[in-house]
Amino acid sequence: MMVIDTEQLTKTYNGCGGCRGVSLQVPEGCIFGLLGPNGAGKSTFVKILAGLHRPDSGWGTVLGKPLGRPEARRKLGYLPELFRYQDWLTPVEVLSFHARLGGLRPQETRSPAFRNRVRDTLELVGLQNAADRRVGGFSKGMQQRLGLAAALLLDPALVILDEPASALDPVGRYEIRSLLKRLRGQGVTVFLNTHLLEDVEELCDEAAFLYGGELLASGPLHQLINSTGGTNWRFRLGGWLPETWAELSNAVGDTLLPHLRLVEVDDIGYALLTARVTDREQAGYLCALFMRNGLTLYESGPERNNLEAWFLQMAQSRQGGNAQ
């Protein structure tokens, strides 16, 4: 089942900005990342999903219900990007208020079961010790945790998070990543709009790339990264001599040579090379080749910022006018 399904969704602001003709499907139970540079239309798209913006044209469903209808938001948890909660309330009061907005009756929000639920949710996001403090005294990171608690309070089937970790410290980001993995384990679909590519790379099963309001690519993350023609691989070598590059160029052959790059070399013969390889076997072939040429192989492996490379390539190709 598709939790989010949009068809030719368009929303512009006096003909500028926004998103245009976005058709996107998000399957149930996955963590989905929405990527794109600033001004790509990500926030507009997310706001349409959350019922905050009305599309100019196109249609879509969220959890099987038409976009914009209150029913579509019944099992939706949403953390906005630029938000604030009532400064004058405590987290417990904020969550009770949101529970009322979510359809709970007053007596339900006063029940012991609900109080336990609030306590558990605050504990989940690490705010158990601030439950009775006024939100006005919270740091940005604590407010973000409270926003996450509000999004998770009513057992959502879909959680839309707009930059959920932008104000968090490394420990906070690690905790949120762990939490999102746990949610996926419970069958909750997470739709993540973030600029933190390492989060996307670690968490997301699928992703989409928006640029200039248009959807350029979407699908499983590993397919997207490989769709640009392979993986970046790095090699740390010893015993590098001035004539080594010429010898390697002859040995590698014309197919691989354009993808091989000498990044750095020092006076005592240590060198860093990168290569764009189609698969692990090709990387293994290069390792064997280096050793046959008398080099010492200290380290070899795929570059961790593959998503970043893919992101930049997508953005640059669009700037150059070559749609993917």
Next chain:
Amino acid sequence: MTMYISATFKELTRKRVFLVTLILTFIFLVLFAFGVRAISGIGEQSQFSPERLLNNMVMMMLGLFFAQFLSAFFVLFSTMGTVTGEQENGLLLAVAARPISRWRLYLAKWFGHAVWIVAYSAILFVTVVWTVHSLAGLPILLGDLLRGLGLFVWMPLLFLSLTMLGSVYLPMLGNGICSALLYGLALFSGLVEGITVYEGSHPALDKFFLLTGLLLPTDSVYRRSVYEVVGGADWAGLMTADMGPFSIASVPSNVFLLYTVGYAALLLLLGCRAFSRKDL
């Protein structure tokens, strides 16, 4: 629909809006009581002498005039940023993403404010009238009092409907200025109409009074409220002249009161519609 009653109360009390308002209101009422006591003792006339009755009525008119002023400013400052203000600071984003229709959310907000505005205005009205009644001996009948009270609290609710509608379209400050100007125009129109009792009317002025009354009927409702509280036709004859700008030159009819109900309903309807279509 009732969820905003306690939320608004917490906002008013914890942001100390209520506290500051109540302190200033208390100071006004104490000063007003001193004034009433001082005026009522002048000349030592009989309690029912026309001169003393007129003095007491002037005091009550002044008291209610400033009371409606306070009430209107309470509405203005507590609600001028209801939509765009909360949109700008990010409060509305998480709220509007909940499974509640926008029109219901709008009405819930209106209702949440209305309850406390009515409570504040009613306290203000009853205190002013009770002060004049108890210190100066102005005779007031319960039926008149209740009719006057009903109309007096209706006035800020009308203004609330207008301010909230403005807050859907205009930024907080712009809405505050715009609403205050409209309220001021209605007030000014009422004061000028009071003066025309001496000078006689003019067709152009009559049209101006009618148009401002239709645009924002708060002053008309206030005048009808005062007319009712002083006993309607029984005593109000005294008030139609000799009170300068506070004279009641014309008393709005029941049909006009019905118009104000329709007007408020229309403002609410337009507000619900505009808020439902607004991109947040």
